[in-house]
Every structure is written in C-alpha cells, then in structure tokens.
Amino acid sequence: MRKTKALLFEMSRSGRQGYSLPPCDVPEKPWEQLLPEPLRRSAAPALPELSENEIVRHYTELSTRNFGVDTGFYPLGSCTMKYNPKVNEETAVLPGFAGLHPCQLPETVQGGLELLYNMELSLKALTGMDRFTLQPAAGAHGELTGLMIIQAYHRQRGDHKRNRVLIPLSAHGTNPATVSMAGYEVVQVPCDDRGLVDLEALKTAVDDTTSALMLTNPSTLGLFEEEILEMAKTIHEAGGLLYYDGANMNAIMGYTRPGDMGFDVVHLNIHKTFSTPHGGGGPGGGPVGVKERLVPFLPVPLVDKQDDRYFFNYDLPESIGKMHSFYGNFGVVVKAYTYLCMLGAEGLKQASTDAVLNANYLMNLLKKRYYLPYDRTCKHEFVLSAKPEKKKGAGAGDIAKALLDRGFHPPTVYFPLIVEEALMVEPTETETKETLDSFARAMEEISTVIDKDAEKVAHGPYNTVVGRLDEVLAARSPVLRWQKA
C-alpha cells in the first residue's frame, strides 16, 4: 500500500507548457516602457512547468490518495457528512450563475437575486426567524456576524457594559474563538450529569454584563437541551440575547425551530444541513437569521423586492456593515437552494427523521462494546468514550486509525472536550442499514483486537498510502513549502 507521490515541482521540466493562450492582437508597445524597470520582479516565479496530461495525472493520483463521502462512510461528528447530490454541482456551474459579476446592473442579475430572495424565504420558514443574510461564507463567519449584530443591538440601546458571552463547555471551538474576535470575554457554563447545560450554573453566571448565550441545540453530545425555554427566559430577563449555532440543525428540521425556542439569532451551516460539499475544507456557507428587533443591524445589502423587481437594499442605516467583499458564497447558496427545491418540507423532515433513526440505531449497536457516557435517546449524533480502551493501550485516536484500515472514515475524535477519549459519531440520513451494520462490526472487531493486542492498534494504520504521520515533528520543525534542494 505504501507509496509516496512526487510534488509538482519535482516533476517540472524547463520548457514544458500546460497552457494555450491567443496571441496578443493589439498593437504592442515595448513593455519595458509600460512597466519601468524598478517595478518589475527580478526573476520569474519558480512555478512548475508541466504539460496538461502530467497535471491531470498528478491530480488524479492525488485524488486516489483522498477519502471523501463518495469513497465511503464518513461519520465525522458535528460535520454532517451526508451525500452531496450531483444535481447541485450541475446547477451551480450554469453560466447564468457562475458568470455573474458582483457589480452588474440589477436588471441583468434578476435571476440571481430571485434565487437569493427565495432562499431567504425558505430559511425563514425552516427556522422561524424573521430575516436572513446569506453573506457569511462559513459557519464561524456566521457566528461572528451574529455576535456583531448582538453587539450593535446592545450598543444602540446605550447598554455598553455587556462585555461577556456565555458558552457551554460542550461548544465547538469556533464559539469561544468568535467571542474573542468580537472583542468579548468568554464565560464557560458547565454541563450537568445528564450532559445538558447546568441550568442552575447558568442562572448564577448570568448578570447585567451578559451580552448573549451561544448554544448548539441539540448539543455536540447529540442531546436536546430540554430546558431551552427556561434558559431563554433566564437570558432574556437579564437583558441578554440567545444565539443559535446551527451546526446540528440536521437533527430537528420540521420537528422544532430555533425561532420557536426563543433564539434571537441563528446561523446555519449550509455545507452541513443542506448537502453542499465540504470541498476538503471549504467553501461553505453560514447564513444568519434574526428576529424582528435585530433586522436593522443585519449586514448590507439585503435582497428586497418591489413591483416584481428584485434589488440589493443598502438602505439600512444601523447595519453592522459588510462581512464579505460581496454577497458571500453565492455558488454554494445555489447548491443549497437546489437541495431545498428537491426536498421540500416533507423531505427535510424525513432527512432529520432518518438522521436521528440512524444515529440511535448505531448508538445501540455500539454501546454493547463501547462506553456510552450519556446513555439516552440521541438526536443526529452520539459520543462514545474510549477511556476503557485507552487503559488497555489504544485510545480514541488509535481506534480512528484502525477504522481507516477497514475502509471507514473515523468519527470525530477528542471532541467534545467534556468526554474523555471522545469518539463523536454522526452517521447522517443518507447511509444504509447495511453500512451501519458493517461499521458496527468493524468497531467490534477493533475492540476484540485491542483486548488481544492493543499495541498493534496503537501503531496503525497499516493499509493506507502512508503510515501514521508524525504530527509532533511537523509542528516542531515546520516545513511549510517546497524549496529546491
């Protein structure tokens, strides 16, 4: 299996060419005259020189060294690695979408604006919020947008002492990082022994410096925060606002809406819930929805409609301003919109139903052999602890590598932080029962191997193109680009 792959630069041969450009057909001037000497670079960039075929084979081989949802089961918790429908890929590249420049006249982009407008209507219905901006380019970008809106709301009311944001210990790392980005302080709220936010601790933590509570519901443990209305009341009575991290929206579509749970601001991850591909890290999309009283603070522009004409509305004097140079990841929104068109209300609810069913089924299969710290009905995901296996010599990270050898992408490991040796499993609705069964068998087999020979599991994987990679070396002596020897 072991096989290294040459870099583009190592394949390069001087004089090879991968491009085809037309000759310059305007009368040319000596370019030295157009660009005097001190403005020119002293040497050409050392980019690779390759023919088209070599480039295609290079990337094709790289793609075979990569695991995607199309390769196999990818139960990466909190990432919602559902199947990415192919029709989405077709619609986003239609020339009428891909060829739009952001500065065109409104009458030339009516179809694009109509799509954004329709998308907002659907998101409003799904979440129970009053208005949305589609500008944030990712979930974390949406979080920052949401906190800025909350900040602008408090500031506009002359309420300047609210400098803290409450976050449960189980939260995604982006939540506390976003809080700092917005210039706020983080206050951690502990969980109770059911894995839910400790309501008493929350009541103690709230005061007149509380700007907001950021909450994921269901939580990263895959558990629904049953006391959500009481939590909302606590925050609201103290003058704070409630922020909904929509990372786990895939669990509740059609069953409940953040807007009905008392949330004031919501972000969605359309690359999770609405099936747009993760692209090896991005692009994503993080639309933000708000309740009526926060609408004036949304980023500009909003898409509005008057007499059947759609337009970008910049007339929002209290807006926080811009989050992105233009309108966010429009191309990703096209894919998500395509998905919503295909599913409709009933389809979305079915997605959540099957996502929760698959998670509970797999949880019940796995808890026979693995420790499940919070043993209750889960939503779209659940968290195991490999603490017992760790004592035997192979922890969560090692189990992950053993899964690679068996053709599965592992769950998220070592997160959430409140579970030791966490394995966070999110199967999604697009997987068959047979896949879940075979994953459970693989996990059982790994457990059996650990009982007999944990050492072996601790040194995997064995069947991948490279063996276990030395991450400590990479960080201690960073090599971050190729350089000619």
Next chain:
Amino acid sequence: MGGKHYFPLTDQDRQEMLSVIGAASVEDLFKDIPESVRFKGELDLPPAMSEPETLKHLQELAGKNKHSQNMVSFLGAGIYDHFIPAVIKHVTGRSEFYTSYTPYQPEVSQGVLQAIFEYQTMICQLTGMDVANASMYDGGTAVTEGAIMGCGATRREKVLVSRSVSPFYRAVIKNYFHSRGLQLQEIPLRDGCTDREQLAEMLGDDVATVVLQQPNFFGMVENMNGLAELIHEQKAVFLVAADPISLGLLQTPAEYGADIVVGEGQCLGVPASFGGPVLGIMAAREKFVRQMPGRIAGETVDSEGNRGFVLTLQTREQHIRREKAASNICSNEALVALAASVYLAVMGPQGLREVAEQCLQKTAYAREQIMALKDYSLTFPGINFKEFAVTVPGDPTELNRKLLEQNILGGVDISSYYPELQNTMLFAFTEKRTRNEIDTLVTELEGWK
C-alpha cells in the same frame, strides 16, 4: 415526498432498527423535544420537485441573467474575467476532493494535504513570502485578518489603510475593527495613489499595520519603494493586498519589503459566481507564522520514514486554542485554492507572464483609445496594470445601460465609493479581451452623448 432517492432506508429497515433501539415509532426518538417548542403542521416551503423539474427551474433563473459568457465584460474592481483552462473543473470535479472534509485524518487525506502544500509553495513563489496558509474566505476578509495579525504581532491597536485600497475590502475591515474596538485611519489619496507624505506623517509608534494595495483599486501600480523602511522604522507591519496575476511581472512584495501579503485569488482560474466562492490569499514572512489564521499544511514523515503531509501548527487554531486562537476561521475555501493551484501549474512561469503582459498591453491600448475620445478623460495619470479609472461625460449607469444593448457589460461605477470622483468608472482589460471587442467599446463610448 421529495429527495427520496437520497434516503436509502426502507420501511422494513426502519422497523428493524426501531426494534433494536427498543422504540415503538420514530416519534419516540423525538420525545425529548418538549411539547412547548414542538413545530406543528408543515413547514411553509415550496412543494418538492423532481430532478428534471428542479434543473429546469434553476435553468430558468440562470437564464434571466446576463453574464460573462453571453456578454463581453469589462468589469473588474477585484473580480475579473480571465480565461479559465478546461482542465481546472475536471480536477476540482474529482469527488474524492470535493466530498471530503478538512483533512483531520492525514493518512486518508494525502491528496488534499499535498495539494494544499503545493498551493502554499506556489503562493510563496509568487509573493516572495516564506509561508502561506490554506486560504481565507475572500480578499476582503484576508486583508482584514492580515491587519489583525499585525495588531497581534505588535500588540498595538491602530491600523492605517490607504484610500487606494478597494472600498469593498475597507468596508470589511471597518466592520471587524468597530466590533473589536480597534482603531482605523485612512491614508488620503494623491493622484490616485497612496499619499506617501501623509503616510509618513501618520506613522507613529502606535501603528500596528499599514495596509496598501498593488495594483491599487484604480488599477494603478504604486511606487512602493522606500515605504518598508518608513514603516519598519516605527516597528509597524507592512501589509500589501496584491493581484496574483500581476505578480507574473511586477516586483514581488518581498522585494519591496512587505511583511504580509494578501489578495483576492479569483483571477486564478475561478469563476466570478456573483462574488463567491472566491479565494482569500494569505502569506507572510516566517516570523509572523504564529499569528497567522487558518489551516497550514506541513511536511513530515510516517512511521516508516515516508514523506507525508499533515495540518500543522494547530495551536494557533480555534479547535485547540478556543478563545485564545489567532482567528475563529474553520471552514475556508480549500476547493477554490485547489482550482488556483491547478491554474498556476497549468500556466507556469511563462504562461502567467504572458497573461500579465497581455493585460498590460491591452489596458495600454484601450487607455490610449479612450483618452483620444472627446469628453472622456483618464481620472489619474500613472501606470495601469489591467484596469483604469475614466471620468465619463454623464451618469455611468446610463452609459452601462446603453452598452448592454450592444451585449457589453460596461465598467464599474465607483462614484458612490469616492464622493469626490463624480461620473467615474473602472474598466478592466484581461487577456481575454480582443482588439475587436475593445474597439467596439470605444466606438460605443464615442457615440454616447
């Protein structure tokens, strides 16, 4: 019900699974959602459509738009109509790439990790910097986070931004800075470039970052020489937003002493897509790597000594450092960075230079033709790379509407961003524009008013 072909569970599967769980119905699995927050009834969404119906609906929406494939576009201002080689979409269309997540499990993510490592290398080759990250959301957020990096590195809170930097980028900086309580001051213009004397006066030992753009928003190549010395004298950080295509010809930011280089990478083989997804480029000198936001791939070895790649220096990042992270960025624009990598590999040093030279030649030709027209004037004298500002005899929107009739997407009206520049437009000329197309534009301009 819509989307059934995405849901593989059969009713029999569901029954078997429920009995394993010990639940009577799927409803039992949602009992933990209290009645008081239950959504009753059906969501108010349009009815589900089949795949052909959906495709037709989307084609109809797309068909209402005018775009760079059925029009001749002279729009720029940060997003350009450059040629996109066919090979790019075939590479980014490999679903092992596009359906993967951030490469947290490196042993099965060598494809994406090596591609990022190669991307980082090529960005360093272009800019002359030592390190590059795996991407930011876009040019605007890259400039903003770069300015914040300077604040982190200097422990200062004031940033100077030239008014020749794109107003689209400045709007993002302004918003982030206002939220965080950082200070922002704008350096005035002089003849369409950064006023160097004003910059020297504004610089002090409280300045964290100086933000300039090359070529600037007006398409002008600024004189950067000597600025690094001024900026470094105050121990401030010199950040440049550079057009990566221009670096096929132009002096590298490293050569004129910049510390951080950011930019909009859409010009590297990426469709305009109404402004997104595009690509935020970020690179810096080695000493700033600990302040750098986002993913970085690094080389290492496996248990047998084979070369491999991993995400590294992760202690900068939100999933490890939480509130102490350099940034909150998690998802980035990885697939767009892959497209840019393929573009740079296809072009190589010679192709990139040819693209840059054609931009320079075609812009010079168009500039000469338009300047010869009565009532039109070059807004600023100087050196233009692939676009320039023109003062036109009337309302730019009216002119653009007239150009539409000839299937031309005219120029970007910049008057609203610069109140002192009435009736001013930016026209961009990439290697894709032909002499014939430029001549048609010139004729249309001449015939207007």
